Amino acid sequence: EACHASNSPPRVIVSEKTPRLRELLKVISPIEVDYRVLTGNVNASQQRQMNVLFRDTSDFQLGICLPKSCTLQETHNLVQKFYSTGNASNFFDISVTFNRVKDFNGSAGDLWENTSYRAAVWIFLALAFITFLSSQNKEFFTEPESQVEKKLKASMQMSAFHRFISCFHFPTNFTITMSTDVHPQGLNSVAGLKTSSCLWIIGMHVMYFNIITTKIPLASAKFENLGYFLLFRSVLAVDIFFMISGLLMAYNFLRHGTLHQQIQANSFANNAKLYLRFMVHRYLRLAPVILISSILSRMVFLYLDSENALPMGFCPGIECEYWYRNMLFVQNFYPIQDMCNRWSWHVACDMQLYGIFIAILFIQTKYPRCGRILLAFVTTGGLLLTFLLCIHHKYQLSVLGVFEAIDTVYTPLWYRIFPYGVGIFVAMIIVVAQETKLPAFGSRSVRLYVGSSLIFLISQVISDAASRSVIYVAFLWSFGRFLLVVFMGSYLCLAHWGYILPFGRWASTKFCTRINKLSYTMYMFHSVLARFAYGGRLPPSELSYPMTIISYLGILTATYIFSIFCTTLIEVPFQKLSEEFIMKPIRNKRKSNDKNEVQS
Numbered sequence: 216e217a218c219h220a221s222n223s224p225p226r227v228i229v230s231e232k233t234p235r236l237r238e239l240l241k242v243i244s245p246i247e248v249d250y251r252v253l254t255g256n257v258n259a260s261q262q263r264q265m266n267v268l269f270r271d272t273s274d275f276q277l278g279i280c281l282p283k284s285c286t287l288q289e290t291h292n293l294v295q296k297f298y299s300t301g302n303a304s305n306f307f308d309i310s311v312t313f314n315r316v317k318d319f320n321g322s323a324g325d326l327w328e329n330t331s332y333r334a335a336v337w338i339f340l341a342l343a344f345i346t347f348l349s350s351q352n353k354e355f356f357t358e359p360e361s362q363v364e365k366k367l368k369a370s371m372q373m374s375a376f377h378r379f380i381s382c383f384h385f386p387t388n389f390t391i392t393m394s395t396d397v398h399p400q401g402l403n404s405v406a407g408l409k410t411s412s413c414l415w416i417i418g419m420h421v422m423y424f425n426i427i428t429t430k431i432p433l434a435s436a437k438f439e440n441l442g443y444f445l446l447f448r449s450v451l452a453v454d455i456f457f458m459i460s461g462l463l464m465a466y467n468f469l470r471h472g473t474l475h476q477q478i479q480a481n482s483f484a485n486n487a488k489l490y491l492r493f494m495v496h497r498y499l500r501l502a503p504v505i506l507i508s509s510i511l512s513r514m515v516f517l518y519l520d521s522e523n524a525l526p527m528g529f530c531p532g533i534e535c536e537y538w539y540r541n542m543l544f545v546q547n548f549y550p551i552q553d554m555c556n557r558w559s560w561h562v563a564c565d566m567q568l569y570g571i572f573i574a575i576l577f578i579q580t581k582y583p584r585c586g587r588i589l590l591a592f593v594t595t596g597g598l599l600l601t602f603l604l605c606i607h608h609k610y611q612l613s614v615l616g617v618f619e620a621i622d623t624v625y626t627p628l629w630y631r632i633f634p635y636g637v638g639i640f641v642a643m644i645i646v647v648a649q650e651t652k653l654p655a656f657g658s659r660s661v662r663l664y665v666g667s668s669l670i671f672l673i674s675q676v677i678s679d680a681a682s683r684s685v686i687y688v689a690f691l692w693s694f695g696r697f698l699l700v701v702f703m704g705s706y707l708c709l710a711h712w713g714y715i716l717p718f719g720r721w722a723s724t725k726f727c728t729r730i731n732k733l734s735y736t737m738y739m740f741h742s743v744l745a746r747f748a749y750g751g752r753l754p755p756s757e758l759s760y761p762m763t764i765i766s767y768l769g770i771l772t773a774t775y776i777f778s779i780f781c782t783t784l785i786e787v788p789f790q791k792l793s794e795e796f797i798m799k800p801i802r803n804k805r806k807s808n809d810k811n812e813v814q815s
Contacts (some may be wrong), residue, residue, distance in 0.1 A: 218250040218280035232709055249283035251290050252276055255313035258464025275311055277771050287316040331513040331535075338507070342383070342784055375796075382791040389783045392676040392732060395725040402466060402645070404710035406731035408703060408723025409459055417741050417774065419449035420558065421767045430613045448676050450617060450625070451699060453561060454634040458700040460565050461572060461638025469646045476582045492797055497569050499793040501562055501735075502542060503785050508739040509538040512556050515557070515747045547626045558624040558742050567628050568635040576639075590639060598697055604629070605689035612688045624692065634700045641704035645711060653712050661714045667701045675699075736778040736786055743768050744777065755756040 224243055255275045255514020277294065291313055298311040306459075312436040397403050468474070478486055499539075513535040535555035544566040546554045554560060575593065603622075608623045610616060617625060624630060648654060675695055710719045721727060730737070748770060 218248055220543075221280070222247050224569075247283045248280050249285075249318055250278060250280050251287070252278050253291065253294055253313045254315040254316045254317070255311050256625055258310050258312065275313075287318065289797060292318045297441045331517065333511045335507075335514060337512070341645065344385045345380065346385045347378045347758070347782070349382075350386075352668060365716065370567075376396070378795055379792065382795060383788045385783065388791075391781060391787055393729070395728040397723055397728065400470075402463070402711060403728075404707050404722045405459055405463065406727040407710070407724075408455060408707060409719055409734055410727040410730040412449075412455045412459075413730060415446075415449040415452045415770070416456075417737070417771060418448045418767050420742055421745055422446050422763055429780050435794050445677065451676065451696065453629070454696050454700050455703050456561065457565065458635040458638040458641070458704055459633050460641045461635035463638075464569060464641035465576065465639040466645060468573065469642060475580045475698070478577060486577060486581070490574060493573055494570055496793045496797045497566065498544075499542075499789050499797070500786075501566060503789045504739050504781065505541050505556075505559060505562060507781065507785055508533045508559070508743060509541055509555055511740070511745050512746075513538070515743055519747070533640065547628060550622050551626060556659040556739070556742070559739065562739070564626075564628050568631065571632075571663075572639055576693045593632050594636030594640070597629055597636065598693055601630050601633070601696075602693035603691050605692050606685055609685050610688055610692060612683075613684075627774060630674070631689065633697055637700045637704055641708060645708060648708075656714060661709060665709070665715065668705075672699060672702060733775065733778040733782055736781045737774050740777055740781065741770060741774040744773050748773075771798070795815070808815055 221244055252751065253276070255277070257275045279290075279294070281290065287291060295311075295313050370650075481489065529613050535541075536545070537549070537553055538555045540549065541559055541563070542553050544563045546556075547560040547563040547567075551557050551560070571593070572590075575590050578589060605624055608620055610620050610624045675691070706715065706718065709715045710722065713719065748766075
């Protein structure tokens with residue numbers, strides 16, 4: 216403030232009897248000055264690196280007031296040269312490396328010149344305009360449900376433009392988002408497990424971002440406390456997400472007998488076209504939310520960077536420099552420090568696994584024996600590959616070990632193959648049971664199975680394998696995770712068949728049903744909101760359990776409200792677009808084939 220004030224006359228009130236003094240005070244410096252902040256790192260020859268989760272990088276900020284005509288690059292070169300000639304200290308061998316120069320001439324309004332802000336404005340204006348056009352079709356959306364169904368069946372009378380516009384009708388999409396109706400043929404038990412996993416992962420991220428912002432010394436020791444340690448073990452809940460994703464994909468695929476007949480009758484070229492339709496449908500399901508979250512992430516980063524003197528390097532993951540990798544769903548093949556929206560590696564793996572396993576289901580439908588062998592080979596191969604690679608990388612299952620090996624044994628595709636494959640097998644079991652009859656189990660046997668498996672899983676969750684051998688840790692990170700998803704899949708089967716009534720009632724609640732619908736947008740946006748909450752200011756230096764709980768509830772509430780809006784405006788419309796223009800022609804073709812067969 217003092218530097219900027221020197222560019223204008225001082226605000227000093229003097230007596231009118233001293234006109235010369237008043238005129239003198241109006242004179243300002245002939246050189247306009249500006250305030251710059253240089254950020255760097257202090258390195259000493261005797262400095263010892265400590266093996267902690269978040270190392271102290273010895274950030275160094277230097278604020279100087281100098282002529283405004285000096286460019287940022289000239290400022291950096293001059294200051295770096297000054298400190299490189301031994302001016303840092305006369306007693307110790309210390310060097311300072313500056314990596315950033317920043318001025319404070321701009322304001323938040325200048326950020327609108329950035330491409331991310333302009334893209335966000337144009338996208339939201341386009342969505343608002345399309346939503347407005349859809350609201351003009353009042354005669355279509357205000358008729359009784361029976362009339363709407365008739366018009367949907369006679370969709371050929373509607374132009375493609377009106378069919379496109381109708382997908383963005385906001386009141387209808389909002390009703391779909393907020394609906395808690397339970398589908399009679401759906402896997403309602405999935406909602407309870409997905410809700411629990413989603414809330415667990417959000418809690419872990421809130422704690423993680425809070426610790427990064429506070430930069431607590433020896434944060435790894437803080438992580439090892441039982442409460443934070445249990446939150447940290449939400450890395451296991453990611454496997455549950457993959458298992459559920461494979462389960463839902465296979466369940467929806469296996470229930471359509473006409474689709475199987477079509478695949479069996481098709482040639483290889485026609486099946487390849489049908490496969491591409493499924494992939495485009497999946498892309499339209501995931502890509503719009505990915506794009507919006509990337510834009511918002513970049514906007515949050517630019518805003519926080521403009522408001523803070525501290526560099527945003529301590530708040531990584533929201534820069535989104537390589538956003539195009541997210542749109543291609545290949546970000547998990549790159550180091551995590553280069554990822555845009557670091558938590559989106561899960562979505563990239565899910566898209567890749569969807570493409571792999573739906574191709575296997577196509578093969579299984581056409582050639583049953585070959586498909587089953589291939590499915591078992593890929594699932595068990597992913598399990599064994601995980602075990603061998605953990606030994607190769609000498610993986611240690613601890614807080615510090617996970618973060619240090621995140622690019623080698625956590626985010627890559629091959630470590631998530633077998634949870635997805637287990638979900639496929641669980642879907643097959645449920646479909647076969649529906650086509651035949653429900654398996655008969657004694658209630659006492661079910662309680663004994665659930666109780667013994669839960670004791671095993673809880674002991675694995677709270678156990679610390681950091682001091683164990685590499686082979687044991689590799690076994691735990693491969694076969695232990697395999698048992699986890701097998702048990703969770705069996706719980707879903709038992710709950711679906713009516714054996715675990717408390718879990719079934721929990722899964723059928725309105726809360727779980729709604730969180731299940733919002734889980735994708737909540738997963739993608741909660742990290743952006745957490746960074747926005749913690750990145751713009753420094754919370755207290757000591758992290759406590761009450762602070763973590765309050766932070767978690769606040770971020771969860773904000774994410775829930777934000778996800779309702781995003782699901783209504785973005786996710787549901789593009790799902791309906793894909794159903795209308797990608798998947799509906801396939802269903803119409805099936806119906807026409809069935810009708811021709813009946814007539815013949």
